[in-house]
Amino acid sequence: MRTTLDIPEGLINEALRITQSKTKTELIKLALENIIQKNKIMELKKYRGKIDLDIDLDTLRKRQ
Secondary structure (H helix, E strand, O other): OOOOOOOOHHHHHHHHHHHOOOOHHHHHHHHHHHHHHHHHHHHHHOOOOOOOOOOOHHHHHHOO
16 A cells, blocks of 8 residues: 655664664554554453463473
8 A cells, every 4th residue: 555654864774774674665564563552462461360270380381
């Protein structure tokens, strides 16, 4: 999908240098994937300590 964006050149250049992305498209894809991943992690952290899985690790390790 083609989209026209107005992004400051300095911001793009710094991000290209830091990520070592070869193209602006690759950079934008990487940035979007990173945003999505961070959001999913934040959503999962909401459940920390609230779900009791009742898992016996020894039993899991012994099964074939």
